[in-house]
Amino acid sequence: MLSSDSNGGRHYNFRVVICLRIVITLIIGAALAACGNNNQEISNNIAPQMAMPVSFISVEPRNVPISAEAVAQTEGAKEIEIRPRVGGILLKRLYQEGTAIEAGQPMFLIDPVPYQNALAQAQAQLIEQQARVEQTIREENRLKELLSTKSISKREYDNAVSENAIVNAALQQAKIRVRDAKLNLSYTTVTAPVKGISGRRQLSEGVLIQANTSLLTTIIQLSPIWVGFSLSDNELKRFGGYLSEKNVINVTLILPDGTEYDQSGKLNFAARRIDPTLGTQQLRATFDNSDQRLLPGQFVRVRIATGEQKGVFLVPQIAVLTSDLGRAVYLVNEKNEAVMQPVVTGKWVGKNWVVTEGLKAGDKVIIDNLIKLRPGIPVSPHPADLSHKPSLKQTDSVGKK
Numbered sequence: 001m002l003s004s005d006s007n008g009g010r011h012y013n014f015r016v017v018i019c020l021r022i023v024i025t026l027i028i029g030a031a032l033a034a035c036g037n038n039n040q041e042i043s044n045n046i047a048p049q050m051a052m053p054v055s056f057i058s059v060e061p062r063n064v065p066i067s068a069e070a071v072a073q074t075e076g077a078k079e080i081e082i083r084p085r086v087g088g089i090l091l092k093r094l095y096q097e098g099t100a101i102e103a104g105q106p107m108f109l110i111d112p113v114p115y116q117n118a119l120a121q122a123q124a125q126l127i128e129q130q131a132r133v134e135q136t137i138r139e140e141n142r143l144k145e146l147l148s149t150k151s152i153s154k155r156e157y158d159n160a161v162s163e164n165a166i167v168n169a170a171l172q173q174a175k176i177r178v179r180d181a182k183l184n185l186s187y188t189t190v191t192a193p194v195k196g197i198s199g200r201r202q203l204s205e206g207v208l209i210q211a212n213t214s215l216l217t218t219i220i221q222l223s224p225i226w227v228g229f230s231l232s233d234n235e236l237k238r239f240g241g242y243l244s245e246k247n248v249i250n251v252t253l254i255l256p257d258g259t260e261y262d263q264s265g266k267l268n269f270a271a272r273r274i275d276p277t278l279g280t281q282q283l284r285a286t287f288d289n290s291d292q293r294l295l296p297g298q299f300v301r302v303r304i305a306t307g308e309q310k311g312v313f314l315v316p317q318i319a320v321l322t323s324d325l326g327r328a329v330y331l332v333n334e335k336n337e338a339v340m341q342p343v344v345t346g347k348w349v350g351k352n353w354v355v356t357e358g359l360k361a362g363d364k365v366i367i368d369n370l371i372k373l374r375p376g377i378p379v380s381p382h383p384a385d386l387s388h389k390p391s392l393k394q395t396d397s398v399g400k401k
Contacts, residue, residue, distance in 0.1 A: 001298050052372060055384040056332050056364040057218040059313045064349050067305040069254070072229035076220035076296045077286065078194055084110060085187040087211040090203055094189075097200050100207060101219055107218055108190035110209065115188055119181035126174040133171050136164035141229045196221040197292075220296055223289040227253060227265065229302050230280035239306050242281050244270045253284040253294075254301040263288045265302070313359045319367040320345065328354075330373050332364040332381045338373045 089111040095101060146152045168383045192198075199218035203209060209216070236242055244267070251265035269284035285302060287294070294300075320343070323327050328342045343358030358367070366373065367384055 004249050041384060051336065051345060051378040051380040052338070052369055053380045053382070054330075054332070054338070054366045054373070055368045056366050056381050056386050057114045057316070057319075059315065059355075059359055059363050059365055060106075060361050061311045061313060062166070063308045063310045064312055064314070064354055065250075065305040066239070066309050067303050068231060068235050068347075069301050069303050070229040070231055070235075072227045072253075072300050072302045074294050074298045074300060075228055076194065076222060076297050077194070077224050077226050078219075078221035079296070080193060080196070080219045080221075082107060082190060082191055082192070082216045082219060083212055084108070084209050084214060084216060086110060086115065086184050087209055087213055087214075088114060090205055090207050090209050090216075093201055095192075095198055097198060097217075099198055101196055101198045103192055104196045105192045106189050107192055107198070110188040110190065112188040115181065115185040119178070119343060122174070122177040122181040126171075126178050129171045129174040132167045133164070136160070136167045140164050178401045190216060192219055194219060194221055209380055222294070222296070223291050225289040225294050225296070226284055226286055227251075227300065227302055228282070228284045230275070230278065230282050231304070233274060233279050236281060239304075242270070242272070243267070243276075243283060243304065243306070244289065244342065248304055249307065250305045251287075252303040252305070253285075253287055254303060256298065256300060261287065261294075267304075271290045309346070309354070309356075312346070313355040314349055315343075315359075315365055316352055316357050316367050317348070319365050319370070320353050320355075321370065329355075329359075330366040330370060332366060332379060336381060338375060338377055338379050340375045 002360040088109075091111050092109040094106040094109060101107070140157075140163075143152055143157045143160045147154065147157045187337060199216050199220065202215045207214075231243070239247070248267045248270075251267055253261035253263075253265055255261055265285040265287040267283065268286045269282075271282040274281055283304075315329060319329050321330075321340075326342055327345050328340050329340050330338045333339050341358055341363075343355045346354035346356050348354070364381060366379070366381070373379070
């Protein structure tokens with residue numbers, strides 16, 4: 001009985017183990033089937049998303065200005081130092097510092113009393129000399145009558161004539177001294193020689209000033225205003241040689257905030273030699289400044305245009321990749337794949353590169369997700385919305401490399 005029970009127990013345990021194995025196998029099979037279905041669903045969901053979404057622009061050939069930029073500084077067309085023509089005690093300042101001044105407006109008053117006295121003295125000497133002239137005329141006429149009756153010698157009459165000529169010459173000198181005295185008296189009121197903006201006074205009231213030496217203040221003419229700059233010898237080669245008023249089409253002024261000045265300029269000076277120290281050609285342009293928006297001494301930029309470069313492409317700077325091998329862009333090919341295209345670039349036009357070689361009309365240049373791209377990977381392209389990205393707009397403002 002014991003052996004029978006023992007064998008029966010072993011058979012029972014064996015059947016239980018077999019059943020458990022079958023159950024476990026079914027469970028594992030179901031789990032694997034479920035995992036396979038899940039993996040298939042995941043792969044089915046991921047596959048359409050493998051294409052990288054990118055934005056592109058279609059490039060077309062266009063013309064851009066042949067130009068270059070340079071750092072410049074504004075200067076007044078006329079910067080005049082106001083100095084007195086006569087010396088004396090400075091009595092009063094007659095203008096408001098830093099305000100607009102009209103030509104002929106009084107600015108300083110020098111003590112006029114010494115010059116008033118000098119004028120009075122010169123006028124008295126003039127009256128005295130006029131009296132002498134009248135006396136010599138009377139004497140000459142009297143001796144002339146006596147000579148006619150041979151009461152006097154010819155020599156006495158000739159002396160009277162000479163005396164009359166001498167006192168007439170002295171009379172002319174007296175008149176000139178009066179004019180000089182009046183002129184010096186007028187110089188005691190220092191007036192503005194031109195219209196402009198007055199500067200800060202350099203001397204205070206009560207100071208003894210020297211004629212033609214002491215600096216009282218300055219006047220700067222703001223309109224028109226000049227802008228001085230220079231271009232290097234290498235930059236001039238892009239224009240085919242040195243610049244002059246004949247070959248410069250336009251001069252554009254770029255303000256410190258990056259905006260363009262609304263008035264176009266004109267070249268009014270071009271040096272006919274290269275500065276041997278700096279290796280540059282000195283240039284200067286003039287701009288209208290009626291609203292006095294520009295002030296002398298400002299650092300600005302100028303853009304010189306001499307013509308147009310035809311049949312080039314404008315590509316946003318962010319789309320151009322740079323490496324040791326040169327520059328390149330990513331294009332979208334017919335299979336919606338990203339392909340790398342080497343390009344040759346020129347200068348900047350606004351926020352764009354000028355591409356002279358490597359592109360053709362209609363090429364789709366990728367402008368975003370460039371870090372994630374690799375040659376040959378599939379992409380999901382869509383046209384770029386340039387209306388919300390002003391930095392990608394293809395403008396005609398020209399910059400340097």
